[in-house]
Amino acid sequence: MIGDWVGFSVTKKMKASTFAFVVLLVYSSLLRIGADELDQSQQTERISGSAGDVLEDDPVGRLKVFVYELPSKYNKKILQKDARCLNHMFAAEIYMHRFLLSSPVRTLNPEEADWFYTPVYTTCDLTPNGLPLPFKSPRMMRSAIQLISSNWPYWNRTEGADHFFVTPHDFGACFHYQEEKAIERGILSLLQRATLVQTFGQRNHVCLKEGSITIPPYAPPQKMQSHLIPPDTPRSIFVYFRGLFYDVGNDPEGGYYARGARASVWENFKDNPLFDISTEHPTTYYEDMQRAIFCLCPLGWAPWSPRLVEGVIFGCIPVIIADDIVLPFADAIPWEEIGVFVDEKDVPKLDSILTSIPPEVILRKQRLLANPSMKQAMLFPQPARPGDAFHQILNGLARKLPHDSSIYLKPGQKILDWTAGPVVDQKPW
């Protein structure tokens, strides 16, 4: 029997069996692809009606990040000098560094990296009040870039086009808190080709570069979680706001601070029972936000504000009063459907605008806000969780891949001007 089998025409059998085998292989691979597609469609179906499935993308495996080892004077020593940097709204730069050090996207081999990260804490030089001074930041950044360009060849290869930096300050990489000065300085010349991850975003503004990733300001996740109240507490405050209307120290006449928008809110609605607005600092701030339907997020000296994050976390519909603002992760989060946008010139009509929104729309916005993936995307939790702001930043970076081959400079080609900028900034740090 066996002999018969062996002595059979081998080629013919082989052909048939290989053919069958190939067919089987193709069929099984098709099945697998089919299964994947089915899986995908089920996933999107499950979260359809939520704020886009882009929020739930997993960046692991889609990009590789190499973290430069800078001497600790650029990061750790600064933090040791002032630990308040871990809690203020610019703390994203520090937590991003920590996240990348232990993340699976990190690679120790720079040759295979898609993106390069420079951990320099430029927003950690704090006044006694806790506000960061940006005067030394350009020098610090320049010194860091000089270091990485001389010790590794990757900066010179592209002059920074595949590098990214976290610059969470008021006006991003313009490194100034006053808007006029910031516009005058412009983005630091050395960062002209790099990708900036910043909180500032305003359309057609000097300090927002094409291709930047806008992130939310840091808000302490544990502190906010600890102030949650039961969700069936009825929302009885119509509009809520706590903060300055006039910055008496820097702009006593009014009209500069917030382009007069906050002052306008105060003057028009200070005696309106629907508007719970004042300059107090209550201890029940987070609880009050959970009892409010609308939370005002007007611009201040800069258009962005941590109130947006707080509003999203506490389910209070954000009323954004900042012309041309670019909100965090605008390509992943449909802000138009979640928040209410009011032009600065329409502030005197704010009450009519808010009461003319149909209740179904308001209920829908609240349902969208209740989506946990939205809340996760606004936070920087430690340890990192899937879908949080760290992952959204990585998703944003991954969406910019693959790099265009034109970013690689020919040998000897130089684009950046290392001597541009004020003379003061050229001094070594």
Next chain:
Amino acid sequence: MKLWMMQQNLNNRRNNNFRVNGILDSGVEGVYKSPPALFYFVLHGLFCLFSLVMGFRFARLIIFLFLSTNNNSTSITDYLYNTTTTPILTSPTVITTNVANGLTLDSPPATPTLQNPDTVSNQSTPVSTGSHIIVGRHGIQIRAWPHPDPIEVMKAHRIMERVQAGQRLLYGIKNPKPLIVITPTYVRTFQNLHLTGLMHSLMLAPYNVTWIVVEAGGPTRETAALLAKSGCRTIHIGFDQRMPILWEDRHRMESRMRLRALRVVRDQRLDGIVVFGDDSNIHSKELFDEIQSVKWIGAVSVGILAHSGNPDEQGDENSPLPVQGPACNSSGNLVGWNTFNPLSHGEKIGDNETVLPMKLEWAGFVLNSRLVWKEAEGKPEWVKDLETLENDGGDLESPLSLLKNGSVVEPLGSCGSKVLLWWLRVEAREDGKFPSGWIADSPSEITSGKKVGGTQEHKGKHTDKTG
């Protein structure tokens, strides 16, 4: 026109922040050449000195007055306070030098600390690549009547109601069960007072209420008239005996009246949660929300407001307010009951003596109505049948007698720590007369001091104890 350029140059020189173009430079030399220009220069210097002294921008005012005749624009104050200002650099490149017909707002000479770079009016040709948002001083826009508009306020309140209803739907109790409230009552002075209070509590509860009112001595028109105002479904039953005078007897009769009502629940197969709402008790709104979570039989804590009419007799009875209800151990399981023994003198109703409740009042218990049905699916076997209870004539002190086993009661209201209703027995004197329907026929009845059934009027004189 020249005046403007002059002022531009001078301000430029002073501030050093503005990159001057060639056109303006030539203007500067012109200053020293022509006497009128020199005159304007001197005038401007005077204005500046004046402003320094006065503390406001005098030059600005004069210039606006000068140019408002040319412009025919809005009034000066409007312009001063309500318009936005002119743009400054929106890009770090060369500044446009279109000195157009618009007005420039000079940087205030009185406040040299404000480092405002000077502005060039550019209203005729907006910067195409830059944004339309201008950096600089803006006016604070205030509408004509900056006070609340009542229509908007009402709209906002309606929105808030919708939002809260949506919240209740999302987070509150799903499938709220209807309530069946059983109230024994009889016609007396304070009946109107008590029933109105109870009726309003029931109207406020956001659930369907079926109100079974058992009246001692048969149904009367007064009670029916009161019940008609309630707006919920009422079942008005009469009970054949009159309400006795002594408190102990009264307690017993009330229990029998409640059983009569439970019979109605059984016969009509009413579905819901049975609440024993005595007409003189005070119920909180949270009670009705809390009892929605009962499965079969639950108990809540009742605060006992023991009313002592005579302050002289205050003794140990008036120490901390006693609470009747379930007692739990630390893991939240029912271990016993908080009660106290009532005084056992035969106080008559209407006396100014302390009236205390029974050991465990019916009011502190709630039942699932299916417990009293003849046939119900899932009906537990530890409940006795209603008919055996009546025929036995046993102890009807509290609903616990309905159960074979007292430990199945569910403690509600954070295991009895929340007091959700209060027990109070305040009644008028038995011999008190009151105008029927509380409508005084003639004013003389009130002013003549006729006894209308008050309790505290005659202290120490409570000798009449007529029936």
